[in-house]
Each structure stands twice: as structure tokens, then as C-alpha cells.
Amino acid sequence: MEKKIAEIGEFGLIDRLRRLLDLEGCQPPGLSLGIGDDAALLQAQPGCQWAVTCDVLAEGRHYLSEYLTAFQLGKRAMAVNLSDIAAMGGQPRYALVALGLRGSTLVGDVENWYRGFAAALNPWDAAIVGGNMTQVDGSQFISITLMGEVPAGQALRRSGASPGQAILVTGYPGQAAAGLRLLQERGQDGGLEDHPLVQAYTSPMPRVGEGRAMAGDRVVSAAIDTSDGFLGDLGNLCAASGVGARLWAAQLPLSPALRAATAKWGEDPVRWFLGPSDDYELIVTCAPEQVEAAKRRIAGVNQAPVHQVGVITPERDCLEIEGESGLSRLLRARGWDHFTSRDKEI
Amino acid sequence: MEKKIAEIGEFGLIDRLRRLLDLEGCQPPGLSLGIGDDAALLQAQPGCQWAVTCDVLAEGRHYLSEYLTAFQLGKRAMAVNLSDIAAMGGQPRYALVALGLRGSTLVGDVENWYRGFAAALNPWDAAIVGGNMTQVDGSQFISITLMGEVPAGQALRRSGASPGQAILVTGYPGQAAAGLRLLQERGQDGGLEDHPLVQAYTSPMPRVGEGRAMAGDRVVSAAIDTSDGFLGDLGNLCAASGVGARLWAAQLPLSPALRAATAKWGEDPVRWFLGPSDDYELIVTCAPEQVEAAKRRIAGVNQAPVHQVGVITPERDCLEIEGESGLSRLLRARGWDHFTSRDKEI
Numbered sequence: 001m002e003k004k005i006a007e008i009g010e011f012g013l014i015d016r017l018r019r020l021l022d023l024e025g026c027q028p029p030g031l032s033l034g035i036g037d038d039a040a041l042l043q044a045q046p047g048c049q050w051a052v053t054c055d056v057l058a059e060g061r062h063y064l065s066e067y068l069t070a071f072q073l074g075k076r077a078m079a080v081n082l083s084d085i086a087a088m089g090g091q092p093r094y095a096l097v098a099l100g101l102r103g104s105t106l107v108g109d110v111e112n113w114y115r116g117f118a119a120a121l122n123p124w125d126a127a128i129v130g131g132n133m134t135q136v137d138g139s140q141f142i143s144i145t146l147m148g149e150v151p152a153g154q155a156l157r158r159s160g161a162s163p164g165q166a167i168l169v170t171g172y173p174g175q176a177a178a179g180l181r182l183l184q185e186r187g188q189d190g191g192l193e194d195h196p197l198v199q200a201y202t203s204p205m206p207r208v209g210e211g212r213a214m215a216g217d218r219v220v221s222a223a224i225d226t227s228d229g230f231l232g233d234l235g236n237l238c239a240a241s242g243v244g245a246r247l248w249a250a251q252l253p254l255s256p257a258l259r260a261a262t263a264k265w266g267e268d269p270v271r272w273f274l275g276p277s278d279d280y281e282l283i284v285t286c287a288p289e290q291v292e293a294a295k296r297r298i299a300g301v302n303q304a305p306v307h308q309v310g311v312i313t314p315e316r317d318c319l320e321i322e323g324e325s326g327l328s329r330l331l332r333a334r335g336w337d338h339f340t341s342r343d344k345e346i
Numbered sequence: 347m348e349k350k351i352a353e354i355g356e357f358g359l360i361d362r363l364r365r366l367l368d369l370e371g372c373q374p375p376g377l378s379l380g381i382g383d384d385a386a387l388l389q390a391q392p393g394c395q396w397a398v399t400c401d402v403l404a405e406g407r408h409y410l411s412e413y414l415t416a417f418q419l420g421k422r423a424m425a426v427n428l429s430d431i432a433a434m435g436g437q438p439r440y441a442l443v444a445l446g447l448r449g450s451t452l453v454g455d456v457e458n459w460y461r462g463f464a465a466a467l468n469p470w471d472a473a474i475v476g477g478n479m480t481q482v483d484g485s486q487f488i489s490i491t492l493m494g495e496v497p498a499g500q501a502l503r504r505s506g507a508s509p510g511q512a513i514l515v516t517g518y519p520g521q522a523a524a525g526l527r528l529l530q531e532r533g534q535d536g537g538l539e540d541h542p543l544v545q546a547y548t549s550p551m552p553r554v555g556e557g558r559a560m561a562g563d564r565v566v567s568a569a570i571d572t573s574d575g576f577l578g579d580l581g582n583l584c585a586a587s588g589v590g591a592r593l594w595a596a597q598l599p600l601s602p603a604l605r606a607a608t609a610k611w612g613e614d615p616v617r618w619f620l621g622p623s624d625d626y627e628l629i630v631t632c633a634p635e636q637v638e639a640a641k642r643r644i645a646g647v648n649q650a651p652v653h654q655v656g657v658i659t660p661e662r663d664c665l666e667i668e669g670e671s672g673l674s675r676l677l678r679a680r681g682w683d684h685f686t687s688r689d690k691e692i
Contacts, residue, residue: 039399053385087384138484145491
């Protein structure tokens with residue numbers, strides 16, 4: 001019979017998680033003191049800045065535990081943060097994890113979250129160095145702060161895009177949202193775990209290596225990750241840069257799996273590409289003569305697919321798409337809003 | 347009519363909070379990029395390490411909004427983290443704030459939380475550089491990560507206490523718990539806001555200056571803050587150092603207000619001194635011949651009261667108290683456990 005958290009208590013749980021991380025986590029350079037004191041002690045590599053981000057995943061809102069295993073959930077929660085560090089061109093280093101847990105949750109589930117955290121961090125020599133846990137009666141939550149290093153002055157930012165520059169995107173946005181819909185339609189036991197759309201949802205791979213490869217030289221002028229969906233985050237990049245964007249409908253990388261699924265649903269795959277979707281791809285901009293260099297840099301890491309999907313335009317916050325029927329204005333989407341009705345749409 | 351968060355949305359709220367921080371927060375040295383990109387960018391002062399901590403305050407568990415104003419709650423939430431940095435001897439610098447909020451919460455309340463955060467950070471030239479917010483249906487929460495700087499190799503730790511050393515404590519532990527009880531008995535409108543015990547609960551002053559004054563030289567051998575209550579955290583310090591402790595009942599700094607309140611309740615003030623209480627004082631140890639030097643260092647900052655309350659003993663994890671009736675063994679308390687029945691006791 002598996003134990004519940006309430007049976008072993010907070011300190012019992014912390015002891016177990018610490019042992020788990022000792023075995024399955026890694027020891028990043030620069031760490032003087034990890035879990036167990038009032039604070040962790042750590043040091044940047046010489047000449048580096050810190051990129052620091054924090055994200056919360058709340059049960060029922062950002063994830064539904066019936067569609068993700070505990071391990072997948074842990075990996076995904078860390079991926080959300082890794083993706084932010086990737087968008088800055090950073091090397092992930094240290095994570096702090098604050099959890100809100102019900103006493104009735106199985107200890108083994110929390111251990112599997114931590115296995116997921118470690119699985120996401122280990123490839124980057126990054127580790128959990130601290131945290132906090134508290135009991136909740138309602139929805140559980142995972143709040144992660146991730147610190148990454150980036151050589152001083154070389155971080156990628158949202159604000160560097162200029163009119164005439166190319167817009168590139170990695171991977172195939174929209175797949176994760178479509179994967180979630182498949183899971184919702186068929187349930188977890190629908191034998192869908194190997195479906196490429198479901199995989200895109202359950203096991204996103206943040207573009208950390210690709211981001212690092214772009215930091216430092218002047219090939220890429222701006223970068224952002226697609227955590228708010230492609231259009232939402234393209235809008236965020238444009239707002240930060242004071243520009244607009246024109247997309248080419250025919251050039252959007254719509255994956256065969258996304259085309260097949262949306263055809264079955266009688267829906268437009270472009271809408272799924274543009275809308276909220278937990279894909280964690282990168283949108284970057286660069287001068288038109290640098291498109292091939294940028295693509296080589298991105299694809300050089302893990303052969304990540306990368307496509308030019310449009311150009312930056314001068315009219316601030318004007319997002320439009322050029323298709324067979326001409327030019328259409330796209331609604332300015334700032335992204336997934338957790339407090340208005342927008343968060344109920346796809 | 348005051349607006350609710352659901353009416354202005356996540357991005358509207360973020361815009362308002364950013365403007366508020368621009369006006370009322372400060373700009374710490376080393377910050378290249380604050381709120382608004384995928385991550386904040388920041389740099390340590392040369393020769394410094396980072397001390398990093400994270401703490402969650404959950405509504406109903408760590409605070410009851412009927413006993414704290416929104417401003418007090420914000421200040422307290424930041425104080426919890428400042429106290430951890432204080433216990434390491436660090437200089438607070440950068441905070442990231444993740445919030446779980448109900449859509450029905452008033453925007454003005456969240457703004458007042460932020461005013462409280464800024465009021466706690468401003469004296470230390472520290473600032474909020476990032477965050478995240480998400481909607482919750484049940485209890486709200488505040489999850490804060492705080493980064494502080496400490497000259498490399500000079501941080502205070504829990505693990506340096508040796509047998510024979512003196513145990514010192516700042517301030518008057520137990521007051522905050524007694525203040526909360528007063529509020530619970532009389533309600534917020536009981537005209538208690540100026541009562542010293544209530545003040546101890548509503549407006550704790552973490553010992554940041556005192557911690558910094560102790561870092562770096564070898565006067566103090568170990569330090570911890572009393573966020574888990576005096577006995578719980580003395581136990582944590584002893585466990586980390588592999589030692590025990592003997593307290594002198596007659597030397598415990600029991601404030602006149604605590605004595606008066608517990609006399610009225612017919613309770614032992616020592617129990618309140620030792621038990622869980624949100625006081626955020628520091629427990630430190632030092633060699634017996636350094637007691638006066640340590641006291642001068644601590645009191646030199648803000649005239650903080652500081653008292654020797656006992657000595658470190660060799661027997662690991664053995665906590666005892668010497669009173670009129672001789673020596674009594676104190677139950678090993680690891681501190682406030684959020685998941686077992688212990689968290690229901692005082």
C-alpha cells in the first residue's frame with residue numbers, strides 16, 4: 001500500500017526527496033550549499049549574468065492530472081521554465097521548487113514529479129537547490145524558479161526586432177493543443193501515448209541547446225518562446241520591439257499530424273498553429289541576409305526543424321497574415337489570459 | 347466601485363503592478379533587465395555569492411486575511427524570505443513573485459500586497475524583477491523566491507555550532523503567536539492594532555542588518571532564523587551541527603507583554619516562547635569568550651535586543667531546559683510540519 005504525504009509528514013517527504021535527488025539529480029558547478037539551510041549558496045561562472053524566471057503550474061488550469069503521468073507532469077513543469085531560459089539563450093543551472101500539496105497525495109506521485117524535474121534538468125547539468133512545500137485543500141500547484149547563466153551582454157531579448165527582418169520558428173506549433181484535444185476526446189487509456197500530437201503535449205522538449213547556440217553573436221535580433229501560443233507570443237515580441245508582423249499562410253510549418261487531425265475535426269490547422277498551445281518552441285527574428293545562418297545555427301544542435309514564416313513590418317502591433325484570399329488582419333492576442341474569458345478558448 | 351481582477355485580466359493587472367513598482371519600488375545595482383521579457387537579467391557584485399531561498403504563504407494556512415491588511419500581508423510574505431537571507435548574512439537583492447489569485451479578488455488588494463512587498467524590500471535596495479500569476483478557485487497563495495548577495499565564503503550556516511558554545515537569540519520569540527491569539531479572540535476590530543504582541547504578528551522586522559553584521563568574521567559559528575518557532579529551529583540548527591542544546595529557563599527573554607498575556611490565559615510563557623510563532627528572529631551560536639563581541643555586533647545595527655539563552659551540548663539532537671525544578675528534556679521538534687497533526691498545535 002502506497003503511503004500518503006499526511007502519513008510521513010513534511011519533513012519525512014523532504015528527506016525522501018533529498019535522497020532521490022542525491023541519487024538521480026546532478027551537482028552543477030558553482031553550488032556551495034544545496035537543500036537544507038535557510039538558503040542555497042551558489043556562484044555564477046566568471047563573466048556570466050543570471051537569467052531568472054518563475055512559472056506556476058496549477059492543477060485543473062495548466063494541467064489535468066488524468067492526461068499526464070506524475071513523471072510527465074514534473075518534466076513538463078520544468079520544461080516551461082527551461083523554455084524561458086532557452087528564449088534568453090541561457091544555460092540552465094539552479095531550480096527552486098515550491099509545491100502546494102494535498103495531504104492525501106501519494107508520496108510516490110511527488111517522487112515521480114521530482115524524477116521528472118531531474119530528467120528535465122540533468123541534460124543541462126542543472127539541479128534543484130531549494131524549495132518549499134505547503135499543504136493545500138484544493139488544487140495542487142507547482143511553482144518553479146529557474147536560474148540560468150548567460151555570458152554577460154549576450155542574452156537574447158524580445159525587444160530587438162526591426163522592420164524587414166525575417167520571422168523564424170522552430171518545430172511545429174499547435175501540435176500540443178491538438179494532442180490535448182485528442183486525449184480529451186479519447187481519454188488516457190485510448191492507446192494514444194505514441195501519437196505524435198499527444199507526444200508533443202506530454203513530452204515537450206524546450207529548445208535550450210538551440211537558444212544557447214543563438215546567444216552571443218548578432219545573427220538573431222530577438223527571441224521569445226511560444227508558451228502563450230504562437231500568435232500570443234509573436235504579439236509579445238512585436239510589442240516589446242515596437243513593430244508589427246506579416247505571416248505567410250503557405251509557409252507555416254503545419255505538421256502532417258496536425259493537418260490530419262484538424263481535417264478530421266473539420267477545422268483550419270492554421271487556427272491551431274496560431275492559438276494557445278503548450279509547445280515551447282522559439283520564435284526568432286533576424287536580418288533577411290542572415291536567415292540561412294540562423295537556420296544553420298538552430299538546426300546544428302539537434303536537427304531541429306526551423307522555418308521562416310513571415311517578416312517584421314513597421315506598423316506597431318499590427319499582425320496580419322497573407323493567404324490565398326489576400327491579407328487578413330489578425331486579432332492582437334497578448335496571449336493566454338488566466339483571468340478573462342480568453343483562457344477558455346483554444 | 348473597486349475593480350476585480352477578472353475585469354481587467356492578467357495583462358491589465360501586470361501592467362498596473364509594473365507601474366506601481368516603477369513608482370514605489372527601487373532599482374537595485376546589477377539589474378540589466380527586469381519584468382517584461384522571458385526572464386530577468388542580473389549580475390552579482392564582484393566577489394559575491396548568491397543566497398537563494400523560496401517560501402510560500404497559503405491563505406488559511408499561513409495567514410488569515412481577516413487578521414492582516416493586504417499591505418501587512420505583502421510585507422509579511424516578503425519578510426519570511428528576507429529572514430532566510432538574514433540568517434545567511436546576505437544582502438537581499440532580487441525577488442520573483444508567483445501568485446495564485448481568485449478572479450474575484452480586488453485589484454486594489456493585490457496592489458496593496460505589492461506595496462507591502464516594496465516596503466519590505468526598499469530599505470535593502472532590493473526589488474521585484476519577475477513573477478507569474480495564475481487563477482485559483484480555492485485558497486490564494488504567494489510564492490516568493492528571493493536572491494541575496496553575500497561575499498564569497500562568508501555566509502552564515504546552520505552547521506557550525508560546537509559543544510560549549512553560547513546560544514543567543516534576538517528579540518522576544520513567542521510574541522507573534524500570542525498576538526495572533528489575541529486577534530483570534532477579539533477580532534480585527536478589537537482596537538488591538540497597537541498592542542505590542544499584535545504588532546509582532548502583523549509587522550515582523552526580519553533581522554537583515556543584524557545578519558549582515560555577523561557575516562564574514564568568525565565571531566558567530568552558526569545561525570538560523572526562527573520561522574519554525576524557537577525550539578523547532580534550534581532543533582534544526584543542532585541537527586545540522588550534530589550537537590544538542592541546554593536552555594536556561596530563567597534567561598529566556600520573555601517580553602513583559604507576553605508574560606502579561608499568558609498570565610491572563612493561565613499559561614506558561616515559556617511554552618509560547620518555545621513553540622511555533624512567526625517572529626523571524628535569529629538564533630546564533632558563538633564561542634563563550636565571544637558572547638559580548640557577538641552581542642555588540644548584533645545590537646550595533648538597530649539596538650536589537652539580544653540575549654544568551656543557553657549553551658550547545660555534545661549529545662546530538664538532545665534538547666533540554668534547566669529550570670527551578672532541575673533539567674527537563676524537551677521534545678525534539680523539527681518545526682512546523684504542514685502535513686501532520688503537529689501543525690495544529692501551538
